[in-house]
Amino acid sequence: MTAQILDGKAVGARIRAGLADRIMALPFRPGLRVVRVGEDPASVVYVRSKDRAAKEAGYDSETILLPEDVAESTLLETIAGLNADPAVDGILVQLPLPKHIDAQKVLEAVDPAKDVDGFHPVNAGRLAAGLPGLVPCTPKGVMHLLAEAGVKLSGARAVVLGRSAIVGRPMAALLLAADATVTMLHSRSRDIAAECRRAEVLVAAVGRANMVQGDWVAPGAVVIDVGINRKPDGKLTGDVDFEAASQHAGWITPVPGGVGPMTIACLLENTLEAALARRARVPLEPNGGVAEAHATPEQSYGHGPGLA
Ligand SMILES: Nc1nc(=O)c2c([nH]1)NC[C@@H]1CN(c3ccc(C(=O)N[C@@H](CCC(=O)O)C(=O)O)cc3)C=[N+]21
Numbered sequence: 001m002t003a004q005i006l007d008g009k010a011v012g013a014r015i016r017a018g019l020a021d022r023i024m025a026l027p028f029r030p031g032l033r034v035v036r037v038g039e040d041p042a043s044v045v046y047v048r049s050k051d052r053a054a055k056e057a058g059y060d061s062e063t064i065l066l067p068e069d070v071a072e073s074t075l076l077e078t079i080a081g082l083n084a085d086p087a088v089d090g091i092l093v094q095l096p097l098p099k100h101i102d103a104q105k106v107l108e109a110v111d112p113a114k115d116v117d118g119f120h121p122v123n124a125g126r127l128a129a130g131l132p133g134l135v136p137c138t139p140k141g142v143m144h145l146l147a148e149a150g151v152k153l154s155g156a157r158a159v160v161l162g163r164s165a166i167v168g169r170p171m172a173a174l175l176l177a178a179d180a181t182v183t184m185l186h187s188r189s190r191d192i193a194a195e196c197r198r199a200e201v202l203v204a205a206v207g208r209a210n211m212v213q214g215d216w217v218a219p220g221a222v223v224i225d226v227g228i229n230r231k232p233d234g235k236l237t238g239d240v241d242f243e244a245a246s247q248h249a250g251w252i253t254p255v256p257g258g259v260g261p262m263t264i265a266c267l268l269e270n271t272l273e274a275a276l277a278r279r280a281r282v283p284l285e286p287n288g289g290v291a292e293a294h295a296t297p298e299q300s301y302g303h304g305p306g307l308a
């Protein structure tokens with residue numbers, strides 16, 4: 001079997017085009033501010049693509065550049081200014097931050113209503129509790145890709161490899177909200193290969209190049225590769241051995257061209273949602289609306305006795 005490719009570049013472009021249409025019809029332009037500290041080469045590239053995608057879709061986007069040696073207090077003041085600015089709907093502080101800055105303190109300084117990364121503990125907590133809030137872009141993008149592949153998540157065995165705050169944990173919460181049976185694997189897990197082989201949906205988000213081997217993938221499984229590992233030759237590679245896994249999977253995301261472009265599309269989606277919530281009092285949906293996209297009619301007839 002050779003897997004079908006889940007083309008995140010194409011799906012992301014379609015989502016961005018849809019957002020552009022909606023923004024054209026608005027009486028205001030949603031405002032996005034991306035804060036970049038220093039000149040980390042990857043951050044320079046990523047922030048530039050975020051700004052370009054936002055401007056193309058009609059957002060009022062600006063990048064705020066601070067020097068590598070900026071004082072933490074200056075960064076916190078910058079964020080306070082953006083929190084108070086009514087033209088600003090979304091704030092993103094690009095990670096990683098220099099070592100002398102307490103990144104957690106900075107993320108917690110962002111107004112949760114403008115936290116389009118979904119990294120503030122208020123939004124993380126709301127997601128964990130199944131409450132409306134802003135949802136982290138990468139796992140949200142993965143949910144869009146699963147919908148694109150027509151995956152029925154209700155009751156499906158989903159395995160998330162990696163438990164980071166920005167991908168693994170919110171990914172598991174979204175899959176759970178879509179009624180999947182979720183297993184999380186991490187550095188202390190035993191029998192990782194065997195656990196992966198049980199997955200109907202396998203999401204790899206560990207940051208270890210080609211860790212997931214072909215024979216870890218069940219026949220027909222949906223394989224989502226969140227890894228972005230830089231090879232010595234400068235090229236990107238995922239957490240999955242793509243060539244080998246493609247011989248087993250039903251669907252697979254490439255790297256590049258899979259999850260990465262979806263992250264940017266979902267940043268723009270979150271910025272529009274934040275803008276509508278703030279300015280037009282359009283309530284945020286639980287799970288960013290994406291878990292519900294997988295709901296099937298029979299789900300509303302309820303769960304078995306004693307199971308929620
Ligand atoms: N506050 C914050 N929010 C983030 O969302 C955030 C961050 N910090 N720090 C870094 C990571 C990484 N990230 C990516 C976004 C797009 C691509 C992307 O578009 N990748 C393309 C190609 C990129 C290339 O070729 O270098 C692809 O996979 O096809 C990748 C990675 C967002 N991040």
Ligand SMILES: [Mg+2]
Pocket residue numbers: 210213241244
């Ligand atoms: Mg191999």
